[in-house]
Amino acid sequence: MKGVSDKDAQNNKKIKGDKNNLKKPLQVLHISKKDTISNKEEVFDGHQNSSKEVKTDISAVKPKFIEAPIDEVKESYSNNINFENISYKELEKPLTFQDEDEDFIIERKVDEFDFDESAFLEALNENEPIGATGETIKGKVIALESDGLYIDIGGKAPGFMPKKECGLGVITNFKEKFTIDLEMEVLVIKEQNADGMVTVSARALILRQSWEKVASSAKNGELIQVTINGFNRGGLTCDVDGLRGFIPRSQLENGQDYQSLVSKNLKVAFLEVNPETRKLVLSEKKALLVSKFADLKFGQLIEGEVLAIKPYGFFVDLGGASGLLHQSSITNGSIRNLREIFREGEVIKALITEIDLERGRIGLNTALLENTPGELIIDKEKVMIEASERSLKTKSLFDKKDLEK
Known part of the structure; x- marks a missing residue:
């Protein structure tokens, strides 16, 4: 070939034929080289100049492997894992030690502890919180x-x-x-x-005790004396055992010049007592009505004028107070029309069977004056004339009801 001399070809054959170079094993060479730098470095330290020769010692170290004895490795595995009677497939699975640990779980019962029930309950009582809201x-x-x-x-x-x-x-x-x-x-x-x-x-x-007191007074129909301490558009204000009471203008005997009643004393009754909404409503008119109730008794025979006829009965004027004669208490007979029995403006006699001071209501009864069912419808005048004598027969009935109460 052109460009290749015979001298180069001979050198190539000599390299290829050198068997000693091919048979030499690979070795890690240890290189130790001292290189003296001819050019000295000038080091400036304070006011002095000095030259140092830098020497480099490079060596390759063969890595060392530390191997533990085979007997020690086998012993470490044998302490944790039992390879006897284990198939190859089971050895392929990941190792779990849960089953072997279960043998070492120790169950403890309550009886094994030093437990004193009385001391435990006493400790609970000592740490029990004192004072719940509202207590x-x-x-x-x-x-x-x-x-x-x-x-x-x-x-x-x-x-x-x-x-x-x-x-x-x-x-x-x-x-x-x-x-x-x-x-x-x-x-x-x-x-x-x-x-x-x-x-x-x-x-x-x-305040809680005051609400309990006024609620009891209202239930019993009691009257109280209050001093007016203020007014607003709707009525007057007063103090009742530390509670703010309100008297509407419609519940005053004279509601026209109500502002002039400030600092004066009024006798009032309870209209509404509600501790939850803190609502305390009083009435002067009801107080006058309750005062009249004081003269009335359970089972008493009264005389009054029929004021109005309603689908459910008659309202009767009792001299400033009104009583209700309910249709179920008129007669023991059958009623087709209430107007067939009494008319508006007619004066009648009836027995008092209910006195509700809290609601200011009086319940009346004329059926108890009958000797036979429906007598009031047939002969009303006779029943009214003999009402006083017939009321005496019912006295024992009302006395018995008083005892039951």
């Missing part, structure tokens, strides 16, 4: 602060009563009224916090 608690004043006072209520922490909850209205002589060791009854208005302290109130307890 009444007796306590003793133990400390006074500028914003309230602390009361010992028997819990792990004292109860706190803010100054505004210490009573009704503004308390001027706070320290004189609440002395240390003063025993008092309070109402819990907020349950205990993280420190075990509850918020209590004497004012809330007074």
